Amino acid sequence: MPGSGKSTVGRQLARRLGLPFTDSDHVIEQRIGCSIRSFFEREGEPAFRDIEQAVLDELMDSPPGVVATGGGAVLRSANRERLRAGATVIYLRSTPEEVYRRTRHDKSRPLLQVDDPMERLRSLQAERDPLYREAAHFVVETGRPSVPTLVNMILMQLELAGLVTPK
DSSP: OTTSSHHHHHHHHHHHHTOOEEEHHHHHHHHHTSOHHHHHHHHOHHHHHHHHHHHHHHHHTSSSOEEEOOTTGGGSHHHHHHHHHHSOOEEEEOOHHHHHHHHTTOTTOGGGOSSOHHHHHHHHHHHHHHHHHHHOSEEEEOSSOOHHHHHHHHHHHHHHTTSSOOO
Protein backbone atom coordinates (compact mmCIF):
# COMPACT_ATOMS: atom_id res chain seq x y z
CA MET A 1 0.00 0.00 0.00
CA PRO A 2 1.12 3.57 -0.46
CA GLY A 3 2.69 4.73 2.78
CA SER A 4 3.38 1.25 4.16
CA GLY A 5 7.08 2.01 4.59
CA LYS A 6 8.50 0.36 1.48
CA SER A 7 11.16 2.99 0.84
CA THR A 8 12.14 3.54 4.45
CA VAL A 9 12.28 -0.15 5.35
CA GLY A 10 13.82 -1.09 2.00
CA ARG A 11 16.64 1.41 2.41
CA GLN A 12 17.46 0.08 5.90
CA LEU A 13 17.20 -3.55 4.74
CA ALA A 14 19.59 -2.88 1.86
CA ARG A 15 22.06 -1.27 4.24
CA ARG A 16 21.93 -4.27 6.57
CA LEU A 17 22.39 -6.70 3.66
CA GLY A 18 25.15 -4.64 2.05
CA LEU A 19 23.15 -4.33 -1.17
CA PRO A 20 22.20 -1.31 -3.29
CA PHE A 21 18.73 0.18 -2.79
CA THR A 22 16.46 1.44 -5.55
CA ASP A 23 13.07 3.10 -5.23
CA SER A 24 11.25 2.43 -8.49
CA ASP A 25 9.16 5.60 -8.09
CA HIS A 26 12.35 7.70 -8.01
CA VAL A 27 13.61 5.97 -11.15
CA ILE A 28 10.27 6.70 -12.83
CA GLU A 29 10.37 10.37 -11.81
CA GLN A 30 13.89 10.70 -13.24
CA ARG A 31 12.70 9.10 -16.47
CA ILE A 32 9.58 11.24 -16.90
CA GLY A 33 11.22 14.45 -15.67
CA CYS A 34 8.47 15.41 -13.25
CA SER A 35 6.62 14.16 -10.20
CA ILE A 36 4.44 11.09 -10.49
CA ARG A 37 1.50 13.20 -9.34
CA SER A 38 2.01 15.68 -12.20
CA PHE A 39 2.41 12.89 -14.73
CA PHE A 40 -0.71 11.13 -13.40
CA GLU A 41 -2.74 14.33 -13.77
CA ARG A 42 -1.39 15.10 -17.24
CA GLU A 43 -1.12 11.65 -18.86
CA GLY A 44 -3.37 9.40 -16.75
CA GLU A 45 -2.84 6.17 -14.88
CA PRO A 46 -2.52 3.80 -17.88
CA ALA A 47 0.43 5.78 -19.28
CA PHE A 48 2.05 5.78 -15.84
CA ARG A 49 1.57 2.01 -15.48
CA ASP A 50 3.28 1.47 -18.86
CA ILE A 51 6.36 3.34 -17.68
CA GLU A 52 6.24 1.60 -14.30
CA GLN A 53 6.22 -1.81 -15.99
CA ALA A 54 9.19 -0.91 -18.20
CA VAL A 55 11.17 0.34 -15.18
CA LEU A 56 10.35 -2.80 -13.19
CA ASP A 57 11.51 -4.96 -16.09
CA GLU A 58 14.81 -3.06 -16.17
CA LEU A 59 15.26 -3.32 -12.40
CA MET A 60 14.59 -7.05 -12.48
CA ASP A 61 17.36 -7.42 -15.08
CA SER A 62 19.80 -5.39 -12.93
CA PRO A 63 22.35 -6.78 -10.46
CA PRO A 64 20.90 -7.92 -7.10
CA GLY A 65 19.69 -5.30 -4.69
CA VAL A 66 16.67 -4.19 -2.68
CA VAL A 67 13.90 -2.53 -4.69
CA ALA A 68 10.88 -0.68 -3.32
CA THR A 69 8.11 -0.70 -5.88
CA GLY A 70 5.19 1.65 -6.07
CA GLY A 71 2.06 0.42 -4.33
CA GLY A 72 0.21 -0.08 -7.62
CA ALA A 73 2.90 -2.14 -9.35
CA VAL A 74 0.92 -5.29 -8.59
CA LEU A 75 -2.08 -4.13 -10.61
CA ARG A 76 -0.60 -5.68 -13.75
CA SER A 77 -0.37 -9.45 -13.76
CA ALA A 78 2.87 -9.25 -15.78
CA ASN A 79 4.46 -7.28 -12.93
CA ARG A 80 3.24 -9.74 -10.28
CA GLU A 81 4.57 -12.68 -12.28
CA ARG A 82 7.91 -11.02 -13.00
CA LEU A 83 8.43 -10.00 -9.38
CA ARG A 84 7.44 -13.39 -7.96
CA ALA A 85 9.65 -15.31 -10.42
CA GLY A 86 12.67 -13.03 -10.34
CA ALA A 87 12.94 -11.73 -6.78
CA THR A 88 12.15 -12.40 -3.16
CA VAL A 89 9.08 -10.27 -2.59
CA ILE A 90 8.16 -8.99 0.85
CA TYR A 91 4.71 -7.51 1.31
CA LEU A 92 4.70 -4.89 4.07
CA ARG A 93 1.07 -5.23 5.08
CA SER A 94 -0.45 -2.15 6.70
CA THR A 95 -4.04 -1.46 7.64
CA PRO A 96 -5.80 1.47 5.98
CA GLU A 97 -5.83 3.21 9.38
CA GLU A 98 -2.04 2.89 9.72
CA VAL A 99 -1.48 4.15 6.19
CA TYR A 100 -3.80 7.09 6.77
CA ARG A 101 -1.96 8.01 9.97
CA ARG A 102 1.35 8.03 8.04
CA THR A 103 0.14 9.79 4.86
CA ARG A 104 -2.64 12.16 5.89
CA HIS A 105 -0.48 15.27 5.32
CA ASP A 106 1.35 14.02 2.21
CA LYS A 107 0.08 15.82 -0.89
CA SER A 108 2.41 13.95 -3.27
CA ARG A 109 0.28 10.78 -3.38
CA PRO A 110 -2.12 11.12 -6.31
CA LEU A 111 -4.42 8.25 -5.32
CA LEU A 112 -5.07 9.82 -1.91
CA GLN A 113 -6.00 13.30 -3.15
CA VAL A 114 -9.73 12.61 -2.82
CA ASP A 115 -12.56 13.84 -0.57
CA ASP A 116 -12.44 10.74 1.66
CA PRO A 117 -8.89 9.34 1.71
CA MET A 118 -9.76 6.81 4.44
CA GLU A 119 -12.45 5.28 2.24
CA ARG A 120 -10.03 5.32 -0.69
CA LEU A 121 -7.45 3.44 1.41
CA ARG A 122 -10.03 0.84 2.43
CA SER A 123 -10.96 0.38 -1.22
CA LEU A 124 -7.29 0.08 -2.25
CA GLN A 125 -6.68 -2.48 0.50
CA ALA A 126 -9.65 -4.58 -0.59
CA GLU A 127 -8.57 -4.44 -4.23
CA ARG A 128 -4.83 -4.89 -3.78
CA ASP A 129 -4.33 -7.17 -0.77
CA PRO A 130 -4.98 -10.36 -2.81
CA LEU A 131 -2.62 -9.08 -5.52
CA TYR A 132 0.13 -8.27 -3.01
CA ARG A 133 -0.26 -11.74 -1.52
CA GLU A 134 -0.09 -13.33 -4.98
CA ALA A 135 3.25 -11.65 -5.68
CA ALA A 136 4.73 -12.04 -2.18
CA HIS A 137 6.97 -14.73 -0.78
CA PHE A 138 6.65 -13.22 2.71
CA VAL A 139 4.03 -11.06 4.40
CA VAL A 140 5.17 -8.83 7.26
CA GLU A 141 2.54 -6.99 9.30
CA THR A 142 3.86 -3.50 9.85
CA GLY A 143 1.65 -2.40 12.74
CA ARG A 144 3.56 0.03 14.93
CA PRO A 145 7.02 -1.54 15.23
CA SER A 146 9.99 0.70 14.61
CA VAL A 147 11.80 0.53 11.29
CA PRO A 148 14.75 -1.37 12.83
CA THR A 149 12.31 -3.91 14.31
CA LEU A 150 10.63 -4.40 10.92
CA VAL A 151 14.02 -4.86 9.26
CA ASN A 152 14.97 -7.44 11.91
CA MET A 153 11.67 -9.26 11.33
CA ILE A 154 12.37 -9.39 7.58
CA LEU A 155 15.96 -10.54 8.08
CA MET A 156 14.75 -13.29 10.40
CA GLN A 157 12.29 -14.51 7.74
CA LEU A 158 15.01 -14.45 5.07
CA GLU A 159 17.42 -16.31 7.37
CA LEU A 160 14.84 -18.96 8.27
CA ALA A 161 14.17 -19.48 4.56
CA GLY A 162 17.91 -19.87 3.93
CA LEU A 163 18.01 -16.84 1.64
CA VAL A 164 20.58 -14.91 3.67
CA THR A 165 23.32 -16.02 6.04
CA PRO A 166 22.85 -15.00 9.68
CA LYS A 167 25.36 -12.40 10.85
